[in-house]
Amino acid sequence: MLSQPDLLLCAQLCDDVADALVNQGYFCQDHALPQTLTAALLNNLQQLEEEEALQPAGIGRQQQHQLNRRIRRDKIHWLSTDDPVQATYLAWMQALQQGLNQRLFMGLFDYESHFAHYPPGAFYARHLDAFQGRSNRVLTSVYYLNQDWQEADGGELLLYTEEQSTALAEIRPEAGRLLIFLSDRFPHEVRPTQRDRYSIAGWFRINNSLNGQIDPPS
Ligand code: OGA
Ligand code: MN
DSSP states (O other): OOOOHHHHHHHHHHHHHHHHHHHHHHEEEOOOHHHHHHHHHHHHHHHHHHOOOOEESSSSSSSHHHHHHHOOEEEEEOOOTTSSHHHHHHHHHHHHHHHHHHOOOOOOEEEEEEEEETTTTTTEEESSSOOTTTEEEEEEEEEETTTTTGGGGBBOOEEOOOSEEEEESSOOBBBTTTEEEETTTTTEOOEEEEESSSEEEEEEEEEEEGGGGOOOOO
């Protein structure tokens, strides 16, 4: 549960995200969540790293490790409400989910997210998070945790429209920056990073089992 002041901040955030999604299909804003939460999330992620609780990220459900390495080199850990800091982030995203459902009738049903650590040299090649009509991931979120990110640090997220080869937006992974976009509309990539790069990637999903299919967990 969010505090009363946080609920007010969240209502404003929901308005802004809803407007941006309607107008341009994506949203990007700095200082999106309280700074204390951002710092606690970074701490939490670095702690998991020390405990060697991160795993190499996969693509799709089962892919060979070699193929993966050519496409993405980040390490991840799925967020859970068992951890109080992760639970607070998930509470924000749940409030955002409700707010967007109220404003845009999106029918968002749940949210899954993972921490990601890109060590120096890591990247994620251009990809789409969802293919039209073939995925229950409808909205992607990325929240960044890195203080004082410099241009020379690389690791930008490049956002494209389907047709374009030049990027529509180039986003530095600066702490407090929240990016939200329609998952099947924007191919994107993470340029090779020169510095340890920390983020939380997540997906708001619709429930495909409403169409008469059993919806397996991804
Ligand atoms: C992803 C992704 C972008 C980022 O995990 O699918 O595109 O900036 N992440 O971490
Ligand atoms: Mn992605």
